[in-house]
Amino acid sequence: MLQEKWGPGLCSLTWQDTPLINLWPDECPTCAGMVSAGFGADRKGAAQFLSAMAEWNQPFHDLPTSLSHLEPLLMLLPSGYYLLEDRELYPTDGNGHFFWDVSQQKSLNPATVSVMDREMQYSTPGPLYLLPTQSPAHYNAERAAYYRDKPDTRAIAWYFNDAYLCALLDGHHKASAAALEKRPLKSLVIAPVSRSTKESLTFYNGESLSATAFIKGIPKAIHYSRLNSEQYQACTSSVHNDTFSWPEEFAHCAAVFPDVATASTILEAGDISEKRIQRIIEGQTLLQDEDVPLILEALYYTHSTQFMPFARFVYQHDCGRTYCHLAFTLLAQQPCQQVDDFFVEFLIDDDAYRPDLTKIVDDYFRQR
Structure with missing residues (x-):
């Protein structure tokens, strides 16, 4: 048995x-x-x-x-x-x-x-x-x-x-x-x-x-x-x-997966379904400021297709400006054409207004 x-x-x-x-x-x-x-x-x-x-x-x-x-x-x-x-x-x-x-x-x-x-x-x-x-x-x-x-x-x-x-x-x-x-x-x-x-x-x-x-x-x-x-x-x-x-x-394979602290964040983020994320992006669901980093990390570590749209939302809306650095840091760890395009748009539009974000983007392209 x-x-x-x-x-x-x-x-x-x-x-x-x-x-x-x-x-x-x-x-x-x-x-x-x-x-x-x-x-x-x-x-x-x-x-x-x-x-x-x-x-x-x-x-x-x-x-x-x-x-x-x-x-x-x-x-x-x-x-x-x-x-x-x-x-x-x-x-x-x-x-x-x-x-x-x-x-x-x-x-x-x-x-x-x-x-x-x-x-x-x-x-x-x-x-x-x-x-x-x-x-x-x-x-x-x-x-x-x-x-x-x-x-x-x-x-x-x-x-x-x-x-x-x-x-x-x-x-x-x-x-x-x-x-x-x-x-x-x-x-x-x-x-x-x-x-x-x-x-x-x-x-x-x-x-x-x-x-x-x-x-x-x-x-x-x-x-x-x-x-x-x-x-x-x-x-x-x-x-x-x-x-x-x-x-x-x-030896180092475990490092690419979320640790317990991050897993707790995913749990605390609650519902991260496509339906809820889309409602947040479309302004149909109110979002508490302290929930932004939780959702960002939860979407990133669960490989959600909503991670990229939500990261864009964080950057484009004042409610998420505090967490742009986190959004860009996570995006930089997920190299793909979508991230390339977004970072290029950022460099064109930002005009070095956010040097902390510019550094993340520059480092990203340097390693591509």
């Missing part, structure tokens, strides 16, 4: 009672906890249960089709309700490292936290970063290279509530390819229920089921088992040589 098990100060995702990956949450929900690798003691090749899913690596069509392909895996979960989402995850551990470069020694990881909003309410960040469930000894450079030109393939991940972190169940080489290509990893994420009452079940993203939708015989809450003393000892002591020299090309 694939399930979370708990011990003192520990949440461990286990396969057949053997730890795959361990989270050590802090008692304070907004303070960083720790992470350590388990790798299933590597006795079963960690996550080898996926070998029976012959249909899984077919091209992705839609969630219903994927759900049928995932049935062998879902049958291994404790009976209960789960949310299945198609999401993009970053191939980093949320701690500035390539996702697979996680030690069996405990290390502090800021992606274990919850977030406090402006109303001083805690919120669940949602799936964003990845942790491995396989030993680095399974890394195959040829397999990673195979997926570099296949951005639409899907991985499978398990989400840990009240964190940014997911355990990668299948797709370690897909994630490696995504890191090398500096792109997010498309993943199907399985999330357990976050809160349950007699009247409803709620998942991390606020989606819920009312009592009228409950299915008889399926427990509303999953009662996770506790780690026995032997399992807990396996999580707290490293018995393997976990040193692995990753190729140099992986």
